[in-house]
Amino acid sequence: MSEFLRVENVSKKYGDYTALNNVSISVPSGSIFGLLGPNGAGKTTLIRIINQITMPDSGRVFFDGQPLRLDHVNVIGYLPEERGLYKSMKVGEQALYLAQLKGLSKQQAKEQLKYWFDRMEISHWWNKKIEELSKGMAQKVQFIVTVLHRPKLLIFDEPFSGFDPVNANLIKNEILKLKEDGATVIFSTHRMESVEELCDNIALINHANKVLDGKITDIKRQYKSNTFEVGLLSDNPEDLKKELKEKFAIEKTDFKSLEDELKLNIQLPGNVSPNDLLSFLITKAQVNHFVEVIPSINEIFIQTVSASKK
Amino acid sequence: MKNLKLIIAREYNSRVRNKSFLIMTVLSPFIFAGLIVLVGYLSTLNRSGVRNIAVLDHSGLFENSFENTSKLEFTFLEALTLEEAKTIGQSGSYYGLLHIPEPTENFNFSNQPIEFFSDETPNVEIIQFLEKNLSNELTNRRLVINGVDLEKIKESKISVDIRLEDFKGEHTSKMSAWIKVIFGGVAGYLLMMFIIIYGNMVMRSVIEEKTNRIIEIIISSVKPYQLMMGKIIGNTLAGITQFAIWVILGGILMAVASSVFGMQLQPDVSANQEAAAMAESQMQTLIYEIMRLPLKTLIVSFFVYFIGGYFLYSSLYAAIGAAVDNEADTQQFMFPIIVPLMLGMYVGFFSLIDNPHGTVSVIFSHIPFTSPIVMLMRIPFGVAWWEILISMLILFLTFAGTVWVAAKIYRVGILMYGKKPTYKEFIKWIKY
Numbered sequence: 001m002s003e004f005l006r007v008e009n010v011s012k013k014y015g016d017y018t019a020l021n022n023v024s025i026s027v028p029s030g031s032i033f034g035l036l037g038p039n040g041a042g043k044t045t046l047i048r049i050i051n052q053i054t055m056p057d058s059g060r061v062f063f064d065g066q067p068l069r070l071d072h073v074n075v076i077g078y079l080p081e082e083r084g085l086y087k088s089m090k091v092g093e094q095a096l097y098l099a100q101l102k103g104l105s106k107q108q109a110k111e112q113l114k115y116w117f118d119r120m121e122i123s124h125w126w127n128k129k130i131e132e133l134s135k136g137m138a139q140k141v142q143f144i145v146t147v148l149h150r151p152k153l154l155i156f157d158e159p160f161s162g163f164d165p166v167n168a169n170l171i172k173n174e175i176l177k178l179k180e181d182g183a184t185v186i187f188s189t190h191r192m193e194s195v196e197e198l199c200d201n202i203a204l205i206n207h208a209n210k211v212l213d214g215k216i217t218d219i220k221r222q223y224k225s226n227t228f229e230v231g232l233l234s235d236n237p238e239d240l241k242k243e244l245k246e247k248f249a250i251e252k253t254d255f256k257s258l259e260d261e262l263k264l265n266i267q268l269p270g271n272v273s274p275n276d277l278l279s280f281l282i283t284k285a286q287v288n289h290f291v292e293v294i295p296s297i298n299e300i301f302i303q304t305v306s307a308s309k310k
Numbered sequence: 311m312k313n314l315k316l317i318i319a320r321e322y323n324s325r326v327r328n329k330s331f332l333i334m335t336v337l338s339p340f341i342f343a344g345l346i347v348l349v350g351y352l353s354t355l356n357r358s359g360v361r362n363i364a365v366l367d368h369s370g371l372f373e374n375s376f377e378n379t380s381k382l383e384f385t386f387l388e389a390l391t392l393e394e395a396k397t398i399g400q401s402g403s404y405y406g407l408l409h410i411p412e413p414t415e416n417f418n419f420s421n422q423p424i425e426f427f428s429d430e431t432p433n434v435e436i437i438q439f440l441e442k443n444l445s446n447e448l449t450n451r452r453l454v455i456n457g458v459d460l461e462k463i464k465e466s467k468i469s470v471d472i473r474l475e476d477f478k479g480e481h482t483s484k485m486s487a488w489i490k491v492i493f494g495g496v497a498g499y500l501l502m503m504f505i506i507i508y509g510n511m512v513m514r515s516v517i518e519e520k521t522n523r524i525i526e527i528i529i530s531s532v533k534p535y536q537l538m539m540g541k542i543i544g545n546t547l548a549g550i551t552q553f554a555i556w557v558i559l560g561g562i563l564m565a566v567a568s569s570v571f572g573m574q575l576q577p578d579v580s581a582n583q584e585a586a587a588m589a590e591s592q593m594q595t596l597i598y599e600i601m602r603l604p605l606k607t608l609i610v611s612f613f614v615y616f617i618g619g620y621f622l623y624s625s626l627y628a629a630i631g632a633a634v635d636n637e638a639d640t641q642q643f644m645f646p647i648i649v650p651l652m653l654g655m656y657v658g659f660f661s662l663i664d665n666p667h668g669t670v671s672v673i674f675s676h677i678p679f680t681s682p683i684v685m686l687m688r689i690p691f692g693v694a695w696w697e698i699l700i701s702m703l704i705l706f707l708t709f710a711g712t713v714w715v716a717a718k719i720y721r722v723g724i725l726m727y728g729k730k731p732t733y734k735e736f737i738k739w740i741k742y
Contacts, residue, residue: 015738051530053725078530082727084523089324100316101531145527 003065004029004184005050005153010059012045019045021208022059027186027201029064032179034199034216035188036297038305041205043188044081047155050186051078064152074103077151081158081188083142085130092126095145102149109148116144139167147178154178157188172198192298204301206308216297223295223303226268229253231261231289232281240284248277261288313532314540321544325511326551335552339559361405361436366395369410371417375447382436399427406432408440416455417448486599491662493603494687497612498658500553501682502651505620508549509627509647512541513640516631516724525724534721539713542624546617603690611689611698618705619682623647625709625716632723633731654680658687666691676701678708715740 005027012020020042027033037043048054050061052073061068086094092113099109117123120140130138139162147154154175160168175198179185187199195202196216203213212219234240241262244250249267257263262285268277274292281287295303325331365376366387376384385404387395392409399407406428413419424444426432450460474486516538519525528537630643654674661671666688675685675693681701685693722739723731 048725053526053529073531076530078527080523080526080530082523082526084527086518086524087522097316097320098527098531101313101528 002029003027004031005064005186006062007046007050008060008062010046010049010056010061012042012049012054012056018208020049020056020205023205023208023210024059025203025210025213027184029184030179030182031200032175032185032187032198034195034202035186035205036190036192036195036202036301037205038190042208043205044157046205047078047080047157047186047188050153050155051076071103074149075152077146077149077154079142079146079154079156079159081161085138085142085145087131088129090126091122091128091130091133091141094130095141095148098145099148104149112148112150113144116148120144135162136164136167139163140170143167143171143174147174151183153184153186155186155188158191159187159189160191160194190301192296192301195297202297204304206305209308211304211308212300219297219300220294223300224293225295226270227293228266228268228274228277229255229264229289229291229293230266230281230287231255231257231259231263232285233259233261233288234285237262243284247280248272255289257289259288263289265293314536314543317532317537317540318544318547321515321541322547324515325545325548331548331552335555336559339556339563343563362403363436363440364395364399364404364407366390366392366407366409368412371413371451372410372444372447375443382439396427400429405436410444417451489599490603490666490690491687493608494662494666494690495659497608497689498655498683498687501612501616501619501686502655504549504553504616505623505651505682506648508545508620509624511548512545512624513627513631514637515541515545516628516720517634517637517640520632520724520727521636529724534724535717538625538628538717538720541628542621545624546620549616549620550613604692607698608686608689611686614702615682615686615705618678618702618709622678622705622709622712623651625713629716629719629723629736632720633726633736634723635727635730639730650679651683654683658684662687662691667693672697676704678705681705 003026005025007023007025009022009024010020011018011022023042023046025033025035025046035043035046045054049056050068052068052070063069063072089097095113096106096109099112100106104112114123117126122137122140125133125137125141130141133141146156156175159171159175163171172194175185187195189195199216201213201215202219204211214222232240241250241264244264244266248269251265251267253263253265255263266277268274278287278290281290360381360383362383362385364385364387365372367373373386378384387398390398395407395409398404406426409425409427411419411422411424414421426437426440453460453463519528532540626647630640630647633643634640657670657674657680661668661674661684665671671684671688674680675688675697682705685698685701689698718740719736
């Protein structure tokens with residue numbers, strides 16, 4: 001997959017405070033890229049650099065193969081974490097204004113607006129002021145002004161914070177559709193469940209440094225510990241547990257099941273395959289449950305962040 | 311450039327379409343005119359009423375020296391002692407009591423002075439009037455004693471009216487200085503008001519974008535510098551629109567007023583030819599004097615100084631707006647803005663009346679933070695073109711500097727939330 005955005009050794013300092021330290025990321029085109037990190041890690045600074053709101057002290061950014069230029073902002077759609085609209089301006093007028101600032105002609109902007117307003121079923125709001133709309137309604141308008149100039153790169157900073165569940169779901173589906181249509185999406189968040197669901201690639205930033213990046217599947221493969229979660233039905237669970245303890249590293253665990261089984265996490269040494277384990281277990285007990293433990297992004301996140309603290 | 315135009319248009323429209331702008335623009339000339347009429351009416355109310363003064367003349371010299379005027383009436387109290395007269399004077403029907411004791415020889419009152427009794431502190435004009443009359447009478451009497459023929463003196467009196475003319479040979483009148491002060495003062499004052507009102511609008515508009523949290527969306531499309539300039543220019547245009555409407559409305563109002571008062575003047579013309587002729591010639595001098603003012607220079611300079619001064623100050627207003635989260639926090643930064651404006655205003659007024667081309671006013675008309683006001687006030691008195699040019703040049707150079715500094719503060723400030731900034735931080739931001 002070709003590369004759409006590349007950030008190369010970018011650093012940014014505010015006085016004595018280092019916001020970004022030599023960070024590089026690569027965003028494949030047509031993918032959804034998750035930019036993760038705790039609050040204050042430097043995510044927003046990186047996003048602002050891509051949006052040319054702030055300039056990096058050093059390092060370069062390549063957009064679609066070219067060094068970042070001023071007119072690139074016209075093909076970026078940005079939904080900042082701190083967002084809002086002019087309260088006393090009419091919905092249609094405001095959307096037209098923002099679209100024109102993104103380089104659309106008035107005519108183009110009107111056409112696009114009509115498409116999106118019909119699609120979101122909000123055409124009758126055109127002459128309403130934002131302050132007359134409910135929060136959820138304003139969120140729809142907010143989303144439309146982010147995407148209506150058909151940007152090639154979409155950047156969402158905490159997109160689901162502040163959105164109610166219905167709108168969050170609506171927007172999630174719209175983002176997936178935009179991706180299908182060829183847009184590249186960058187997601188900045190610390191809500192991991194949405195990352196698992198949507199992102200193809202991630203980068204984890206902590207204390208101004210990139211600590212981890214790559215494809216989600218690769219990262220998970222890298223972080224899995226060859227551990228299996230098993231549920232064993234046996235007449236004598238205590239003896240079985242002792243026997244297993246001699247052979248493997250085990251740990252008590254819990255999951256939902258119908259029977260009162262012996263529930264364990266078993267970590268395999270490198271020379272033992274899952275099949276070996278399974279065939280061994282079959283001789284000892286009835287195997288009701290056998291699953292490889294794959295760390296969630298959340299676990300990896302917490303693990304990496306706390307590791308980098310030390 | 312296209313974005314700048316869009317921003318200017320949005321700012322302009324959101325100002326001009328605002329209801330309070332319409333009301334302010336249309337109503338304030340009427341309110342202003344109404345206030346003038348009201349103040350004029352009230353001060354005539356205050357003046358009306360004849361004041362009655364009791365005179366107790368023990369010298370018997372002044373029987374004929376106090377004639378009733380439109381404002382003062384004199385009642386001579388006969389054959390009373392001072393104590394009795396005081397009781398009458400206190401009874402309330404008199405404004406005051408003038409007591410003239412028996413003089414020593416040669417009309418000398420140094421032993422027993424002439425006195426005036428009243429409840430309230432007497433009006434200075436009245437006292438001066440009394441003193442003048444008394445002094446005239448006594449002087450005349452002394453002249454007679456010294457053998458001077460009063461008739462001869464009257465005959466010899468000649469009044470002189472100096473005609474004012476400048477070295478270019480054009481006539482001026484005594485009114486001219488006042489007209490210049492008024493024209494200059496009004497222009498300077500208007501400029502100051504516009505700077506404060508429209509500077510505040512720029513500031514509020516910046517704060518609005520910050521509190522609405524739309525700012526980051528906008529500056530992901532345009533440069534903060536463009537946004538700031540767009541705001542400043544948009545508001546300038548709104549200000550010029552308002553000013554233009556006021557000029558037009560004021561013109562109409564003036565025309566209406568003069569035609570109304572003109573009709574009232576009509577009967578007077580037949581009744582009192584002389585007074586009417588006087589009024590007419592005064593009116594003519596007034597118009598003549600106004601026409602003689604460097605009106606073109608004044609109008610052109612007004613616009614140039616308006617733009618320069620306004621840009622200078624509103625860039626500061628924009629920087630302040632960007633630095634704070636809400637309007638209440640702006641107070642601490644308002645002081646350094648208001649002080650030079652007020653200083654310009656006061657220096658302007660006082661030095662104008664005293665000496666419009668004195669050192670103080672010349673210096674202040676070149677300091678960019680006061681020059682728009684002070685120079686505008688000086689222009690009616692005639693200022694050399696190169697002096698105006700230098701002052702404008704300094705103003706525009708400074709303005710370029712403040713815009714640069716303000717843009718830096720603005721750029722950082724608009725993305726800062728939840729922190730009350732200090733001057734120290736401003737300097738840090740400029741260095742970023």
